[in-house]
Amino acid sequence: MTGISTDKRDTLLAMITEEQRTLGFVSKSSMFSMAQWLGIPVAEVYGVVTFHTFFSVKPQGKHVVRSCKSVPCHLKRSEMVASWIGDYLGVNAGETTPDGRFSFELTNCIGACDQSPAMLVDDVLYGDLNQERVAKILKSFD
Amino acid sequence: MSEKRILTENCGLIDPKDINTYLAKQGLQAWRKARKTMTPQQVIEEIKRAGLRGRGGAGFPCGLKWELAGRAEGEKKYLICNADEGEVGTFKDRFLIQNDPFSLLEGMAISAFAIGAEKAFIYLRAEYRYLLEGLRNALRQAEDSGLLEELDIEIREGAGAYICGEESALMNSIEGKRGEARFRPPFPPVNGLFGFPTIINNVETLANVPLIIRNGADWYSRMGTKESKGTKLFCVSGDVSRPGIYELEMGSSLKDLVIGLAGGEDVMMVQVGGSTGRVLPFSMIDIPLAYESVLGSGAVIVFDHSRDMVDFLYRTIEFLNEESCGLCTPCREGIECLIEVLDRLVNGEGVQGDLEILEVSCAPMASASLCGLGQSAPTPVRDSLQYFREAFAGRISQSVLLRSLKSIPSSGKPASYNQD
Numbered sequence: 078m079t080g081i082s083t084d085k086r087d088t089l090l091a092m093i094t095e096e097q098r099t100l101g102f103v104s105k106s107s108m109f110s111m112a113q114w115l116g117i118p119v120a121e122v123y124g125v126v127t128f129h130t131f132f133s134v135k136p137q138g139k140h141v142v143r144s145c146k147s148v149p150c151h152l153k154r155s156e157m158v159a160s161w162i163g164d165y166l167g168v169n170a171g172e173t174t175p176d177g178r179f180s181f182e183l184t185n186c187i188g189a190c191d192q193s194p195a196m197l198v199d200d201v202l203y204g205d206l207n208q209e210r211v212a213k214i215l216k217s218f219d
Numbered sequence: 220m221s222e223k224r225i226l227t228e229n230c231g232l233i234d235p236k237d238i239n240t241y242l243a244k245q246g247l248q249a250w251r252k253a254r255k256t257m258t259p260q261q262v263i264e265e266i267k268r269a270g271l272r273g274r275g276g277a278g279f280p281c282g283l284k285w286e287l288a289g290r291a292e293g294e295k296k297y298l299i300c301n302a303d304e305g306e307v308g309t310f311k312d313r314f315l316i317q318n319d320p321f322s323l324l325e326g327m328a329i330s331a332f333a334i335g336a337e338k339a340f341i342y343l344r345a346e347y348r349y350l351l352e353g354l355r356n357a358l359r360q361a362e363d364s365g366l367l368e369e370l371d372i373e374i375r376e377g378a379g380a381y382i383c384g385e386e387s388a389l390m391n392s393i394e395g396k397r398g399e400a401r402f403r404p405p406f407p408p409v410n411g412l413f414g415f416p417t418i419i420n421n422v423e424t425l426a427n428v429p430l431i432i433r434n435g436a437d438w439y440s441r442m443g444t445k446e447s448k449g450t451k452l453f454c455v456s457g458d459v460s461r462p463g464i465y466e467l468e469m470g471s472s473l474k475d476l477v478i479g480l481a482g483g484e485d486v487m488m489v490q491v492g493g494s495t496g497r498v499l500p501f502s503m504i505d506i507p508l509a510y511e512s513v514l515g516s517g518a519v520i521v522f523d524h525s526r527d528m529v530d531f532l533y534r535t536i537e538f539l540n541e542e543s544c545g546l547c548t549p550c551r552e553g554i555e556c557l558i559e560v561l562d563r564l565v566n567g568e569g570v571q572g573d574l575e576i577l578e579v580s581c582a583p584m585a586s587a588s589l590c591g592l593g594q595s596a597p598t599p600v601r602d603s604l605q606y607f608r609e610a611f612a613g614r615i616s617q618s619v620l621l622r623s624l625k626s627i628p629s630s631g632k633p634a635s636y637n638q639d
């Protein structure tokens with residue numbers, strides 16, 4: 078029957094999450110060792126890593142800024158938020174600052190549309206953004 | 220028209236960090252009643268009679284689902300609480316977990332008792348990691364209060380993928396696989412997580428359970444319409460002066476919600492149910508909010524007359540394109556096709572026949588996609604074309620005009636002469 082898996086396989090997502098959170102990315106060598114430990118092909122691990130937006134196979138900045146771009150935030154001018162963030166950090170969405178402090182990403186709805194436009198910095202939610210607030214928030218992470 | 224706050228009654232009144240404040244508000248009474256005075260079958264009967272339907276979007280009768288799982292043969296059974304809440308415009312589950320996590324846990328304990336599950340999961344989206352600590356704290360307190368004597372609840376975190384909210388993809392995700400949807404049948408109540416009978420319910424659905432058991436099915440089913448009982452949480456966003464969560468009796472009108480409560484003005488259109496939800500022009504604003512008419516996850520996104528329908532639809536389909544798991548062809552290729560045409564339209568490069576391509580692309584998606592994402596992606600497309608066709612047709616004639624202007628060289632000579 079399909080659906081039955083080894084006892085360990087279901088720990089994969091949590092293992093990857095842990096790796097991502099401690100190192101800021103999921104390295105090739107960690108994917109190899111996870112695959113070996115679970116007894117599954119590396120491609121399977123890679124497949125799970127690349128499926129999720131919170132995982133990265135390239136080193137990410139110390140802090141990850143996720144600016145929401147879905148429709149309710151778009152109605153509240155989320156592209157302005159993205160440009161303020163980009164200006165402040167000096168990078169485009171999808172990039173990491175050269176000093177490795179910030180990665181900047183655009184994300185789909187983060188469930189805060191009552192406070193649009195909204196963003197996450199790491200695990201913290203910030204809503205009702207304006208230019209001043211964005212600068213202040215990012216400064217607090219400097 | 221005012222709100223009817225039964226599910227959110229505790230929200231703001233109790234301290235979500237302290238179960239004693241919950242106990243002071245009849246907390247855990249339903250669970251005790253179920254455990255001491257009812258059999259699992261009676262609990263299921265009560266939920267069936269109450270007419271509770273799934274609040275996650277699809278509206279499947281909750282009691283029936285439980286009954287299927289309760290009856291299914293299996294060495295063990297699982298309960299999963301779906302807290303993935305990825306639907307655009309939806310934030311009610313966040314609100315419930317933030318303000319009253321105990322009702323959810325009590326509902327889960329009752330549900331597990333009814334179907335005979337000893338293990339449960341809460342699948343929490345990564346974007347809600349800031350809820351994790353509060354939820355864990357609530358779990359610990361519930362354990363200390365004896366609520367979880369026979370149930371082990373484990374929180375599993377997602378990692379950023381809308382499709383993982385779809386029940387079969389969610390199970391794959393918990394199993395450590397890519398969050399792709401599964402072929403069905405078999406359905407989860409018979410063969411779900413790790414191959415065992417599994418119930419998957421939304422946060423709001425489970426949070427309703429203690430109310431029903433405590434006050435009885437008759438009390439509950441007196442609220443609402445024929446097919447939709449009780450209340451529903453609505454998440455209003457967009458062009459309104461008071462965005463937020465509103466709890467209304469099922470069957471309330473969209474107008475009361477959008478204009479009366481949330482303060483919408485100059486409304487052009489409302490999308491109900493999130494990215495794959497219905498697109499309703501202002502002329503339909505009197506529609507009742509219920510499973511029989513329009514409901515979905517409870518997302519209500521309001522657009523005023525300053526908004527552009529083509530831009531709206533492009534962004535909506537772009538979202539679905541990014542979030543489709545890509546497993547089945549009708550969805551993967553269908554959305555690709557939609558986005559190609561919409562991309563042309565937003566960039567002023569539309570051609571005659573584009574609207575027909577949009578329409579033709581929808582049919583196979585709706586009928587042949589593997590899961591709800593592909594099946595209902597055509598909904599906003601069809602509605603937009605039906606109610607706002609001029610906006611799309613206008614974009615094509617503008618594109619044609621733009622091209623004809625570009626082809627006229629500024630000096631009046633053929634373009635090639637201008638280059639040297």
Ligand SMILES: Cc1cc2nc3c(=O)[nH]c(=O)nc-3n(C[C@H](O)[C@H](O)[C@H](O)COP(=O)(O)O)c2cc1C
Nearest residue numbers: 273274275303304305384385386420421424591592
């Ligand atoms: C693409 C897609 C995404 C979904 N996302 C969610 C979600 O985030 N939360 C949720 O409760 N249900 C979601 N659902 C619905 C679930 O598949 C399932 O119907 C629901 O969790 C069942 O619970 P309920 O009967 O209590 O509503 C989604 C469905 C689809 C097709």
Ligand code: SF4
Nearest residue numbers: 545546547550590593
């Ligand atoms: S309909 Fe779309 S999201 Fe669902 S299984 Fe098919 S490709 Fe994946």
Ligand code: FES
Nearest residue numbers: 145150186189190
């Ligand atoms: S659209 Fe940005 S939080 Fe929902």
